[in-house]
Amino acid sequence: MFVHKIKSDGLSHLSYMIGSNGQAALIDPRRDVDAYMDLAREEDCRITHVFETHRNEDLVSGAPVISQLTGATVYHGPQPAQPIAYATTVREGDKFRIGKIELTVLETPGHTDDSVSYVLHDTDNPERAVGVFTGDALFIGDVGRTDFYPDREREVAGLLFDSLQKLRRIGPQAIIYPAHGAGSVCGAGMADREFSTIGHELANNQRFAMQDREAFIEAKISENHYLPPYFKEMERLNAEGGSATSRFPTPPPVPSDSRLFTSHEAQIVDIRSETDFAAAHVPGSYCIPQGMLAAFAGWFLNYQTDILLISDSAEQARQAAVTLSRIGFDRVIGHHAGTVSLATAGQSLESLPLVETRTVESRLADIGKGWTLLDVRSIDEFNAGHIEGATHAYAGHLPDALAEMSLGSRVTVMCGSGMRASIAASVLKRAGYPNVDVYYGSWAAWNKRESRPAGASRAA
Template identity: 50%
Template sequence: MLLEKIKTPGLSQLSYLIGSGGRAAVIDPRRDCEIYLEKARAAGLEITHIFETHRNEDLVSGAATLSRETGARVLHGPNSAGDVVYAETTHEGDCFAIGQLEIRVIETPGHTDDHLAFALFDSAFPQTAVGVFTGDALFVGDVGRTDFYPDRKEEVAGLLYDSLQKILALGDQAIVYPAHGAGSVCGAGMAEREFSTLGHERLNNPRLKVTDRDAFIRAKLEENHYQPPYFRLMERVNLEGGAPAPRVGMPRMLSLGDVKDANADHIIDVREPMAFATGHLPGAISLPVGMISAFAGWFIEEGDSLVLVGSDHEQLASAMEHLVRIALDNVVGGYVGVVPAAAQGETMESIPMVGTDTVEQRVSGKANAWTLLDVRAADERGEAAIAGSRHIYVGELNKRWRDLDKDESYTLMCASGMRATVAAGWLASKGFEHLDIYLGSMGAWQAAGH
């Protein structure tokens, strides 16, 4: 028997390959799905089933492509917001044999209306579940968000509570196999640990400790989540099946002249924030490789053409992987020559960084026409904020930059300076000239005793 977790960095998405008796199934495959074929072949298994816990909002499903490659059946839940054209509908109580393993379907609406969990049984010991693939209903340390149906907020929160009780009824021994780990935009409280049991979660998961249904609903209604615009793109693509992923690898390499001639919608600098702030191509925006999955979908629209700027080829290839998985992959090419170009006299732009002393002086002196702009999430700001600062979440600057005055000066801050650099780069690309970044941001502010 085989059960293997495949983790997708950036998105922190977790998919699974299970196999027995020469057959295999994949749960929640990602768009670039060659990895499942390779692992199944290496184990001498034929992929016969593909199970989707729900229609994903944060990444492109690879189910349709993997089905075309293997002939495997795709099973999806009822009550989707449209027809999932590449899938069959499966319902509670349906069972599927994968050799000695058995998948039993549980309808678990709440996160989405079509959400399913898949209980895993060993037919040699059929009395209790070995584990359960919980999708986005239950994570390690958290439960699914319920903000996708704003007109039905209380109803869907209640549905999730009921669904969690069905999952917990499988027994404390069952291993939890969620669809995401820490760092995903699908939950804020996930543990760094990606292994757990229902018993452990029952005892330690803060949301599962809320055993009163009404109290659970109130707690869910108080949560704050953000929905990047690309979520709508993912939802549509995951109804239609989408085009197969382009070959993930190096983008076509460009010269500096090619970059200028490309007239791309965005020049995306994927280097580290300090490198970007020190010197970048005019008009470029900052999206470090590790932040692409979380923030590209706020600033890049479907079909936008992109030029990637990196420190090396490996960085460009990694950026391509992240973009392909969220279908923002209209990449004209990549460029790695920022430092040599600067040495040859090419004009570069930079954004100054300032420290705590400077921010203290500006705050205490009530500097004229100056704003300390906090771009953290609302929950973070609710825990601690610098008096007099203004709040706009970094992603929402995609539209709300128009609310700001280009004649004023802005110091961008977040928790460390990473998201502040993304925000500053975006504002600079929109013509803001009086910007700097608080290096260390809230971390540095609190370390100074504030």
């Protein structure tokens, strides 16, 4: 018997392969499926089942791909408003055997209506569950978000509370196998580890430990979560089983003299570090460092236009193309390594100034007098502490928020350290704001300065 965990960095997505006696099953597989096929060969087993815990909102499911490649049957929870075209519906109490493994279905709605969990038993020791695949109902350190049905917010929060009571009853010994780890947009307080048990979570997970249903509902509906626009596309693809491909080749190189750098025919995404972008970048390009692609590409890019990557190397471009494919962006038409060759070819380049704490301190008197300090962290981060007089707009909301904001002729963008600020600054420059710079180090640097001037506020 074996359990393998497969992690998708960036999305912090966790999928699993379980198996016994030559059979194997997958739980919540991602779209690029080579890792699962390789594991099946290593374990000398055949993939016969694919189980989904819910219709994912933040990535494209690999279940229809696996089904096409192996003939495995896909199982999904009670069908949502838009049925899952490629899956067979499971219900509470359904059981499945994979060698000596037995999986039992628990309906655990709340995060989504179709959410289910799968309780894992070893048939040689069937009395107590070995573990449970909880999907997005229960995480390590947190529980699932419940804001996908805004017109039913109290109802779905209550449904999640009831679902968590079912998970409690599995027993303290059961290992938790969630669908996401720390950094996922599907929860806010996940622990920075990927191992736990029901018992440990009851002792240490604040939301899971709550016993008052009404208090739990109030706590959940008071949470602040962001809803990237690409989630709608994920819901559609994961209902229809579309984009069923498993091949994501390295994007071809684009020559330095290509008109793509000036024609606006492609979305140019610079995946190098924020400092490389600041030094020199193609006008109109997005700054989205590779490690931030999964979190922010879906806020700014559209699915109808080709994508051209500015990368450090062909390998970085290949990895980025895979990351983008996991959220449905398949139109990556090429990459160009660096900007030096663009400069020598006569292509126009721009830079993005970086400023330090002393510069920001010296400008505080100018807030509202032609200068805007724009804080693009989450609202929870902003409320926990910010520089007095700063304007807040979450980075992902900028394209829509700019129409309602009144920014000065000069804008300094800040976040937690400077990375999200660089992303936001590139959005501002694309929107026609010429005098933009980034407070590099941002809130982390502000808190470490030697003296705190009168214009500082840890919480406002």
